[in-house]
Amino acid sequence: MVVLSEKSHPSLSNVPTIDLSCGKRGAVSELLVKACESHGFFMVRNHGVSxxxxxxxxxxxxxxxxxxxxxxxxxxxxxxxxxxxxxxxxxxxxxxxxxxxxxxxxxxxxxxx
Known part of the structure; x- marks a missing residue:
């Protein structure tokens, strides 16, 4: 399951965070679109980049x-x-x-x- 979550850092608490580690491509794509429409930007975690x-x-x-x-x-x-x-x-x-x-x-x- 892929969910939008919030980071615990106070200045980032309203920034959508998309977890790439536990979902299907279509679900992730929907979350990316939703984040872009609602905020214009997002953070990604568990993307595999060190x-x-x-x-x-x-x-x-x-x-x-x-x-x-x-x-x-x-x-x-x-x-x-x-x-x-x-x-x-x-x-x-x-x-x-x-x-x-x-x-x-x-x-x-x-x-x-």
Whole structure:
């Protein structure tokens, strides 16, 4: 059975968490859609990726997104992989969202440095 749960950390208590270890693909897909519709984001647990790799990826992501825009654009455009940036908001809540699309295989040749 797959269920949406909440993390015990106070600042994350309202973020949907999807457990990938105990469900069928269709049920997980439904939960992903529900989380996206209700919150726009979610956390995943029991995904099989080591905590060490997750922490390294987070550190690299913080480092990458702290770079000047001109440096980040050298990785882009996101077509289909790379760096992208879009203006968002229509009702006074205007801003920008940046993203970096990467392949999940370590052998993929993209370099962030």
């Amino acid at each position: 905590q060490d790799l997750v922490k390294k990826m987070e550190m690299e992501a913080f480092r990458f997104f702290a770079l000047p825009e001109s440096e980040k654009e050298k990785v882009g455009p996101a077509n289909p992989l790379g760096y992208g940036c879009r203006k968002i908001g229509l009702n006074g809540d205007v801003g920008r969202v940046e993203y970096l699309l990467l392949h999940t295989r370590a052998s993929y040749p993209i370099r962030l440095r």
